[in-house]
Amino acid sequence: MNDYLQLLQTYFPYVAKGATITLQLTIVALLGSVALGLLTTFAKLANLRLLRVVATIYIELIRATPALLQLFIIYFGLTSFGLRLDPFTAASITLSLVGGAYAAEIFRAGIEAVDTGQFEAARSLGMSTPLAMRRIILPQAAVIILPPFTNFVISMIKDTSLALTISVPEIMYRSYDASSQSYRSMAIYSMAAILYLAICLPLSGFAKALEKRKASR
Amino acid sequence: MSRTILQLEGLEMAFGQLRVLRGVDLEVDEGESIAIIGPSGSGKSTLLRCLNRLETPTGGGVIFEGQRIDARTDINQLRTRMGMVFQQFNLFPHMTALANVMEAPVHVRRIRREQAEAEARRLLEKVGMLEKADSYPRQLSGGQKQRVAIARCLAMQPRLLLLDEITSALDPELVGEVLDVVRDLARQGMTMLLVTHEMRFAREFADRVVFMDGGVVVEVGPPEEIFTRPKSERLRKFLTAVLEQTT
Numbered sequence: 001m002n003d004y005l006q007l008l009q010t011y012f013p014y015v016a017k018g019a020t021i022t023l024q025l026t027i028v029a030l031l032g033s034v035a036l037g038l039l040t041t042f043a044k045l046a047n048l049r050l051l052r053v054v055a056t057i058y059i060e061l062i063r064a065t066p067a068l069l070q071l072f073i074i075y076f077g078l079t080s081f082g083l084r085l086d087p088f089t090a091a092s093i094t095l096s097l098v099g100g101a102y103a104a105e106i107f108r109a110g111i112e113a114v115d116t117g118q119f120e121a122a123r124s125l126g127m128s129t130p131l132a133m134r135r136i137i138l139p140q141a142a143v144i145i146l147p148p149f150t151n152f153v154i155s156m157i158k159d160t161s162l163a164l165t166i167s168v169p170e171i172m173y174r175s176y177d178a179s180s181q182s183y184r185s186m187a188i189y190s191m192a193a194i195l196y197l198a199i200c201l202p203l204s205g206f207a208k209a210l211e212k213r214k215a216s217r
Numbered sequence: 218m219s220r221t222i223l224q225l226e227g228l229e230m231a232f233g234q235l236r237v238l239r240g241v242d243l244e245v246d247e248g249e250s251i252a253i254i255g256p257s258g259s260g261k262s263t264l265l266r267c268l269n270r271l272e273t274p275t276g277g278g279v280i281f282e283g284q285r286i287d288a289r290t291d292i293n294q295l296r297t298r299m300g301m302v303f304q305q306f307n308l309f310p311h312m313t314a315l316a317n318v319m320e321a322p323v324h325v326r327r328i329r330r331e332q333a334e335a336e337a338r339r340l341l342e343k344v345g346m347l348e349k350a351d352s353y354p355r356q357l358s359g360g361q362k363q364r365v366a367i368a369r370c371l372a373m374q375p376r377l378l379l380l381d382e383i384t385s386a387l388d389p390e391l392v393g394e395v396l397d398v399v400r401d402l403a404r405q406g407m408t409m410l411l412v413t414h415e416m417r418f419a420r421e422f423a424d425r426v427v428f429m430d431g432g433v434v435v436e437v438g439p440p441e442e443i444f445t446r447p448k449s450e451r452l453r454k455f456l457t458a459v460l461e462q463t464t
């Protein structure tokens with residue numbers, strides 16, 4: 001027991017510091033995902049065929065390949081073109097690209113779930129398409145999107161652990177490092193688990209509460 | 218002599234191979250109340266939707282307030298002059314009744330909020346919904362929702378109202394309150410095209426009744442003639458069928 005406390009004392013601050021990096025990476029990747037996701041959604045809804053095709057190709061490419069492969073292409077692959085990204089940047093870009101494709105699907109489903117009569121009513125009052133989107137469709141879509149989007153945030157937090165493979169010092173990287181130094185894998189990885197749980201469980205509860213509220217309406 | 222406000226010249230609409238409107242001709246005078254009747258699938262809704270360009274007609278012409286509607290017409294501007302009320306109300310669920318009515322005046326006509334609110338309250342009062350100004354659509358009955366939807370439409374000061382089976386989604390006991398509002402509007406000289414299955418209301422309300430079948434106007438005339446002296450076999454059959462249904 002004493003021994004465990006000492007282990008905690010030595011390694012917990014080190015591993016916990018990784019949580020800051022995990023969260024930073026999550027936030028940057030989420031911002032990137034939302035921006036890319038919105039662009040892709042509007043491209044998919046656009047009148048211009050070319051835009052729709054580009055958006056579809058992007059989504060399909062991302063969804064049909066493992067995120068780890070995309071990360072390696074961005075971090076190692078691009079060096080063949082003389083592009084050397086630092087690990088945090090490479091991880092941010094990859095997770096934004098992955099997230100953008102999934103977020104686009106969530107956004108599109110949300111927009112399509114809004115009754116078409118809403119759009120027709122808005123248009124029949126003389127609203128332009130962008131105005132109808134902004135004032136009528138998106139506010140309703142946002143309510144529909146929120147629960148699946150919260151789940152998406154949770155997967156994003158867990159996916160940042162991929163960055164371990166390119167030495168971004170987030171939670172997983174540090175626990176791997178600490179366990180190989182201390183030979184106490186179980187104890188160290190339990191610390192990591194507790195950190196992930198502490199971040200993700202409240203979010204998951206939030207998503208459940210949202211879904212319940214929606215169902216009871 | 219009253220002025221023609223709307224003129225349809227051989228209006229056609231096809232969805233792929235399906236020809237839904239096959240040349241509709243009709244002239245509507247300012248202030249006229251027109252009831253459109255006809256069997257299901259005859260193209261009544263499609264006709265209204267073509268008028269305010271929710272569908273783009275595939276042939277023929279529409280002249281509204283002296284202007285031919287074509288590719289150069291500003292459709293958003295056209296729609297502000299032609300209000301549409303839907304069977305399913307389509308109120309904006311994330312806004313109160315008052316906000317629903319104010320939305321287009323503030324964001325499309327760009328009038329000041331205070332002025333829009335005063336105007337919206339006046340319209341809600343007109344349809345008997347002022348006490349519910351701060352309620353959300355989900356807190357209203359069907360008849361109340363439809364009255365708010367009419368007020369929302371009137372807030373754009375349209376010159377023509379298109380009403381598509383606006384009482385069909387209502388419980389029978391709520392139909393009257395909505396029809397009262399429509400009757401009032403007719404009395405005040407609003408030009409209206411009203412698609413309806415309520416034959417009794419069509420008869421009492423309309424200046425002229427249009428009978429559509431198979432994508433064309435088969436007969437037009439004053440209610441007395443249409444309902445008591447139908448000329449065509451098709452109208453006679455339709456009226457018999459409808460009478461059997463309601464009795």
Ligand SMILES: Nc1ncnc2c1ncn2[C@@H]1O[C@H](COP(=O)(O)OP(=O)(O)OP(=O)(O)O)[C@@H](O)[C@H]1O
Binds near residue numbers: 258260
């Ligand atoms: N967007 C569309 N795409 C394809 N077909 C359509 C579309 N809208 C309407 N139709 C078809 O056009 C025909 C006429 O429809 P419309 O809704 O105008 O009839 P209606 O007279 O209003 O009938 P009801 O009394 O049942 O409302 C129907 O056969 C319908 O299936």
Ligand SMILES: [Mg+2]
Binds near residue numbers: 381
């Ligand atoms: Mg119809």
